[in-house]
Structure formats: C-alpha cells, structure tokens
Amino acid sequence: MTVTLAQAINRALTDAMAEDDRVLVFGEDVGRLGGVFRVTDGLQSRFGEQRCFDTPLAESGIIGTAIGLAIYGYRPVAEMQFDGFTYPAFEQLVSHLAKLRNRSRGTLTLPVTVRIPYGGGIGAGEHHSESPESYWVHTAGLTVVSPGTPDDGYAMVREAIASDDPVIVMEPKRRYWMKADIELPVTAPPAHEALVRREGTDVTIVCYGPMVRTALDAAEAAEEEGWSLEVLDLRSLSPMDTEAIVASVQRTGRAIVVHEAGRSLGLGAEVAARVQEAAFYHLEAPVLRATGFDTPYPPAKLEGYWLPDVDRILDLVERSLAY
Amino acid sequence: MVDDLQRAGSGQLDPTSLLPPAEPVHLLDPDGTLHEDPDHPVGLDDAALLELHRTMIITRRVDREAINLQRQGQLGVYASCLGQEAAQVASAWALQDEDWIFPSYRELGAAIVRDVDPADLLHLFRGTWLSDHDPYEHRFALLSIPIGTQALHATGFAMGARFDDNPIVTVVYFGDGGTSEGDPHEAMTFAGVMRAPVVFFVQNNQYAISVPLAKQTAAPTLAHKAIGYGLPGYRCDGNDPLATYAVTRRAVERARAGHGPALIEALTYRMEAHTTSDDPSRYRSDEELEAAALTDPIVRLRNHLRNRDLLDDATERRFEEEAAERAQAVRDAIYDAPHGDPLELFDHVYVAPRADLAAQRDELRAELARREDDDGGAA
Numbered sequence: 025m026t027v028t029l030a031q032a033i034n035r036a037l038t039d040a041m042a043e044d045d046r047v048l049v050f051g052e053d054v055g056r057l058g059g060v061f062r063v064t065d066g067l068q069s070r071f072g073e074q075r076c077f078d079t080p081l082a083e084s085g086i087i088g089t090a091i092g093l094a095i096y097g098y099r100p101v102a103e104m105q106f107d108g109f110t111y112p113a114f115e116q117l118v119s120h121l122a123k124l125r126n127r128s129r130g131t132l133t134l135p136v137t138v139r140i141p142y143g144g145g146i147g148a149g150e151h152h153s154e155s156p157e158s159y160w161v162h163t164a165g166l167t168v169v170s171p172g173t174p175d176d177g178y179a180m181v182r183e184a185i186a187s188d189d190p191v192i193v194m195e196p197k198r199r200y201w202m203k204a205d206i207e208l209p210v211t212a213p214p215a216h217e218a219l220v221r222r223e224g225t226d227v228t229i230v231c232y233g234p235m236v237r238t239a240l241d242a243a244e245a246a247e248e249e250g251w252s253l254e255v256l257d258l259r260s261l262s263p264m265d266t267e268a269i270v271a272s273v274q275r276t277g278r279a280i281v282v283h284e285a286g287r288s289l290g291l292g293a294e295v296a297a298r299v300q301e302a303a304f305y306h307l308e309a310p311v312l313r314a315t316g317f318d319t320p321y322p323p324a325k326l327e328g329y330w331l332p333d334v335d336r337i338l339d340l341v342e343r344s345l346a347y
Numbered sequence: 348m349v350d351d352l353q354r355a356g357s358g359q360l361d362p363t364s365l366l367p368p369a370e371p372v373h374l375l376d377p378d379g380t381l382h383e384d385p386d387h388p389v390g391l392d393d394a395a396l397l398e399l400h401r402t403m404i405i406t407r408r409v410d411r412e413a414i415n416l417q418r419q420g421q422l423g424v425y426a427s428c429l430g431q432e433a434a435q436v437a438s439a440w441a442l443q444d445e446d447w448i449f450p451s452y453r454e455l456g457a458a459i460v461r462d463v464d465p466a467d468l469l470h471l472f473r474g475t476w477l478s479d480h481d482p483y484e485h486r487f488a489l490l491s492i493p494i495g496t497q498a499l500h501a502t503g504f505a506m507g508a509r510f511d512d513n514p515i516v517t518v519v520y521f522g523d524g525g526t527s528e529g530d531p532h533e534a535m536t537f538a539g540v541m542r543a544p545v546v547f548f549v550q551n552n553q554y555a556i557s558v559p560l561a562k563q564t565a566a567p568t569l570a571h572k573a574i575g576y577g578l579p580g581y582r583c584d585g586n587d588p589l590a591t592y593a594v595t596r597r598a599v600e601r602a603r604a605g606h607g608p609a610l611i612e613a614l615t616y617r618m619e620a621h622t623t624s625d626d627p628s629r630y631r632s633d634e635e636l637e638a639a640a641l642t643d644p645i646v647r648l649r650n651h652l653r654n655r656d657l658l659d660d661a662t663e664r665r666f667e668e669e670a671a672e673r674a675q676a677v678r679d680a681i682y683d684a685p686h687g688d689p690l691e692l693f694d695h696v697y698v699a700p701r702a703d704l705a706a707q708r709d710e711l712r713a714e715l716a717r718r719e720d721d722d723g724g725a726a
C-alpha cells in the first residue's frame with residue numbers, strides 16, 4: 025500500500041487512540057480541520073470531541089495543560105502547529121515538561137508526546153520553516169526523535185505515545201507527502217537505534233529527519249563520481265546512538281553531518297565531538313558539517329541557497345576525501 | 348479627583364465603568380441609514396467620507412489582486428482582508444499621522460491608509476524578503492506573524508512616548524484568536540500599570556483558521572477581557588465604518604489625553620479563507636458566508652453616500668479605475684520580481700560586522716561560483 029508520512033502518522037495516532045482511551049490528541053485546528061497538514065484528519069469524527077479537540081490559540085496553554093492532564097493520568101499528544109510557534113511554549117517545555125520527573129524524585133510520570141512539524145523546503149512564510157531541535161536536545165529530560173521515512177513516522181509516534189517519558193517528535197514537514205510502499209501497522213527498531221540507510225565505504229553521512237532523503241540522493245549522485253557514501257539515519261536525536269555513529273566512522277574514516285538547522289551548536293557539533301572522542305585514530309579527515317547558515321531562516325525565494333542540498337554535501341565529500 | 352490608577356487593585360475602582368456596552372456601537376445600517384449617537388460623534392465631513400470609501404475600494408481591489416497573484420504562483424501564500432476593510436481602514440483613519448500602527452499579517456487596509464506600498468508588504472508573502480517598507484517613514488511596524496506578540500511592542504513603544512511626553516498613541520491589531528495568547532494579556536497588564544497610550548484593536552472576524560469564537564473563549568465578549576487589566580472594553584460593529592471610526596477615535600484621543608489604554612473589539616467577518624492555503628469548506632457553511640455577505644462594509648458606506656447624493660456614477664467609476672490602476676501597479680511590482688542576492692542574508696543579522704558570518708558568506712559565495720561553473724560546463 026502506498027502511504028505518505030502524514031498518513032502514517034495519522035494511522036499511528038488512530039491506532040494509539042483506539043488501543044488506549046487515555047490517549048488524547050489536541051492542538052490548534054487539529055479537530056474539525058484535521059490539522060493544517062491533515063495529520064489528525066478523521067480523529068475527531070472517530071473518537072469524539074473529548075479525545076481530539078481544538079484548543080484556544082495558546083501554545084503555552086497547550087503544553088502546560090498537557091502536563092496537567094498527564095499528572096492526572098492521561099496520555100496527551102499535543103500538536104504545535106509549526107516549529108516557529110513552539111517558542112511561546114518554551115517555558116512549559118523546558119522548565120516543566122522536561123524537569124518534573126527529576127524535580128519530583130521520580131514520583132511524577134509525564135507520558136506526553138509533542139508533535140512538531142519542522143524545517144524548510146516548502147516555500148512557507150516567515151517563522152514556518154524553523155529547525156529548533158537543538159533547543160530540545162540541549163534540554164535534559166526530553167527525548168527527541170525525528171522520522172525520515174513513513175515507516176518511522178508510524179513507529180516513532182507509536183513509541184513516543186507508549187513512552188512514559190516526554191517525547192518530542194520532530195516531523196519533517198517537507199517529507200509529509202513522501203511515499204513508501206508499506207503495510208500499516210509496521211514495526212521498526214526502537215528509535216534510539218540509528219540505522220544505516222545505505223551502506224558505503226568512503227564517507228559516513230550522518231543525518232536525520234528531512235535530510236535522510238537528501239543524503240540518499242547525494243549518495244546516489246556520488247556513485248557517479250566513484251564515491252561510496254554510507255548514510256546513517258540517527259532517528260533519535262536524544263539519546264543519540266553514539267555507538268552506531270562510531271562504528272560507521274571506524275569503517276569509513278570520514279564523516280559529514282547534515283542538518284537544516286544553523287551550524288553553530290547544531291547537532292553536527294555534538295556528533296563531531298562524539299566522533300573525535302571515540303574514534304580519533306580512525307579519522308582520515310575532520311568531521312565536516314553541511315548545514316544551514318548562522319542567519320535567521322531566509323525568505324522563501326532564497327531558501328534554496330540556504331538549505332543544505334546534494335551539491336553542498338558533495339562539495340564536502342570532495343573536501344573530506346582530499347585530506 | 349482620585350486617580351483611577353490609585354484605586355486600581357484596591358477594590359475601589361468601579362468595574363462597571365470599564366464594561367463594554369450591551370450592544371456594539373452601530374451607526375450605519377446596511378441600507379446606509381445613519382443613526383447618530385451623541386456619545387459617538389463621527390465628525391467626518393463629506394469629502395472625508397468619500398476618501399474613506401475610496402480607500403476601502405482600493406483595499407478590496409488590491410486584496411483581490413494579491414489573491415490572484417497567489418493563484419498564479421507569484422505569492423507563496425496570502426492572508427486576505429476581504430470583509431474587514433471597514434474595521435481596518437476606518438480604525439486607522441482615526442489616528443493622527445504621528446501615531447503608530449503595529450499590525451498582524453492581515454492589515455492591508457491599515458497599510459494603505461499609511462501609504463505603505465502594498466507591493467512592499469506582498470514581498471513578505473512572495474518570499475522575496477521579510478519586509479520591504481520603512482516603519483519609521485510610515486509609522487507602520489513590520490507585519491507580525493507570531494500571533495499576538497506585537498501587542499507588547501506597541502505597549503513598549505507607547506510607554507516610551509509617555510516617558511517623553513510625546514503625545515502619540517499606538518494601535519495594535521490582532522485577532523479573536525490572538526486574545527488567547529499570553530502576550531496580549533501581558534501587554535494589557537503593562538499598559539494598564541504604565542498608563543501607556545496604546546489601543547488594543549481586536550478584529551473579531553469569528554475565526555482563528557478553523558476555530559470559531561465559541562471554542563476560543565468563554566468570555567461574554569472579547570471586550571470584557573479588558574476589565575481584568577483595568578482597561579475599558581469597547582465594542583463596535585466592525586463592518587460599520589462610521590461606528591469603527593467613532594469608537595476608535597474616542598479610545599485614541601482618550602489615550603492621548605493621558606487617560607490610559609483601552610481595548611476595542613470590532614465585530615467583523617473573514618469572507619475569504621484564512622489564507623490561500625486554507626480550505627474553509629471543511630469548517631463553515633455557504634449559508635453562513637451568504638449571511639455575512641449581507642453586512643458588507645463597502646456596500647454600506649456606498650448606500651449611505653448614494654442616499655445622500657454624495658456619490659455619483661462618475662465618481663464611483665473614478666474610484667474603481669484608480670483601484671484597478673493601483674492593483675496593476677502592485678502586479679507589475681510583484682510579477683516575476685527577481686529574488687534578492689542570497690549573500691545579503693548575512694548583512695543584516697547584526698549591526699556590527701562579524702567575522703564568523705563573513706566567513707560563512709564567503710562559503711556561500713564560493714558555493715555559488717562553483718554552481719555557476721557547473722551550470723556553464725553543462726551548457
């Protein structure tokens with residue numbers, strides 16, 4: 025069956041709600057409209073207005089009440105409409121959702137899932153193309169995952185909802201319409217295991233979310249140049265599968281990290297640090313980063329220059345191989 | 348006279364003085380009949396009424412052009428103000444030239460009053476750049492997409508003016524949905540305490556994307572929200588240009604005179620989709636839309652002007668022609684407009700030049716050069 029990422033996530037929400045009546049889905053426009061990306065389409069008509077509801081327009085309210093509902097005993101799945109609109113909820117995410125488990129010495133359990141469509145590449149308006157994942161990864165107490173395929177969309181959302189810890193699911197909005205031929209429900213390895221999406225021998229491309237497809241395209245194009253790229257999909261950003269990264273780099277001796285987010289203190293910095301800590305003597309070249317620039321996200325007409333793409337990755341592959 | 352501010356918080360301030368009227372202020376019937384109200388004098392001469400009408404007609408025509416441009420792939424997205432022309436144009440009309448406007452993303456009408464070139468605003472929707480007008484020149488701040496956030500900016504600006512005894516007022520526009528965000532509430536708290544000369548102008552167009560007002564608030568009206576901050580809440584028929592003008596003018600002049608901020612709820616209706624990306628058939632009926640169309644603000648003022656023989660066919664044609672010219676000018680400016688220089692992305696991030704960004708700019712420059720070589724080689 026042909027399934028898009030958006031449909032796979034929709035099905036994951038549907039199945040989770042059907043299995044456990046403590047699962048609630050809420051956010052801006054998720055009910056009647058089915059979400060601005062239709063990811064929650066049909067949930068309200070199937071499960072009723074108490075299980076899938078439109079909230080007032082207030083992101084701090086959405087996350088804060090998700091916390092309260094979780095403490096009471098529900099399993100909330102909150103949607104942030106867009107990456108750039110998570111910032112009003114920053115306080116609730118960072119000071120409360122992330123910390124209550126620790127503050128309560130393990131007494132409180134916060135099985136909250138926060139779904140965030142993120143990233144650029146769809147020509148969207150200002151504030152609709154942000155990549156804020158580093159904020160969450162930097163926040164102890166949050167688990168952060170990002171699916172790069174429809175299968176993972178299904179599996180990761182199911183796993184997030186089943187988790188007793190708060191999980192942020194960073195959904196690559198430019199891949200919502202990406203298709204796969206799969207039968208749902210699918211199973212996948214747990215999200216904390218990174219997966220080699222394509223084996224190669226020359227350079228490891230470490231990527232996640234929207235850049236998995238881009239990295240695979242780069243690997244395809246690299247073949248023409250006679251370069252063999254290994255594509256490692258991190259899947260989970262926190263925790264990060266250091267072992268898988270190190271194992272791959274030990275094989276190839278080279279690594280390039282790819283993400284849309286700006287370079288400074290992006291995940292590439294963390295990957296590079298872990299690689300040099302654990303595989304210093306295996307490295308044939310410094311770890312390089314194909315990323316967005318350290319500027320605010322550009323207007324839509326310029327995003328093609330800003331976002332990492334196949335060419336930017338291949339430029340770095342060439343540089344890495346030239347060491 | 349004991350200052351209201353001294354009484355605030357003491358339980359002595361009579362809250363009924365802050366309550367909105369039972370009925371929204373309404374002066375002009377759909378058929379154009381005017382009901383004068385001594386509490387809300389309009390005070391616009393005939394020439395000004397015609398100007399108001401003309402500006403609404405231009406707004407509507409340019410708005411439609413923007414929708415067309417989006418359909419033709421020239422804009423990424425556009426948020427129409429169809430049906431909200433009176434709420435925007437007549438409220439902006441009530442300001443003095445030096446007063447400042449802090450808009451959301453839907454305020455084309457207010458921008459036109461301020462002589463902002465609509466094409467400059469549309470560049471945001473085209474994705475050419477993130478803004479293209481000089482806020483100081485027009486006293487019109489940048490469009491603000493994160494909902495409600497600009498309410499605090501308008502408040503801070505007004506605080507500055509008050510500290511300097513500068514007799515200007517700010518007006519901030521936001522929507523019914525925006526009244527749920529935290530920022531406007533913090534703004535009203537500050538404005539009340541600081542006596543900031545700011546008017547919070549809520550265009551209640553009944554929807555926040557798909558979410559109707561009934562799911563947005565349990566308050567009796569949005570104007571009632573003001574009372575908790577010690578601000579008076581006013582309400583007007585936002586499709587009635589004269590009521591909107593009179594109510595806004597009163598609030599603005601009250602603020603200018605040092606009597607503090609106020610909130611206005613203008614009742615209107617979003618006739619178009621939320622944006623061009625939206626499909627309203629999923630959440631509202633044709634009947635509802637048809638009923639709303641009967642309250643059209645432009646038809647209403649037109650009827651009034653016609654009834655009073657202030658608007659003849661020739662004048663009306665002249666307005667339509669001018670509106671078409673303005674729309675054409677916008678079209679010419681936007682259609683196939685080239686995108687800017689990608690290297691400019693690094694130029695405005697900070698005031699002071701930075702070596703790290705300069706290095707990244709060089710990287711992009713080299714990347715662009717390599718691509719040009721590749722393209723040249725392929726050709």
Ligand SMILES: Cc1ncc(C[n+]2csc(CCOP(=O)(O)OP(=O)(O)O)c2C)c(N)n1
Nearest residue numbers: 109453492493494522523524525554555556
């Ligand atoms: C902080 C924030 N959250 C969500 C959004 C997405 N969004 C854009 S417009 C909108 C609805 C706004 O409704 P309202 O305030 O009534 O203004 P209107 O669009 O009706 O003019 C939403 C939810 C946003 N722009 N900013």
Ligand SMILES: [Mg+2]
Nearest residue numbers: 522523554555
């Ligand atoms: Mg609205």
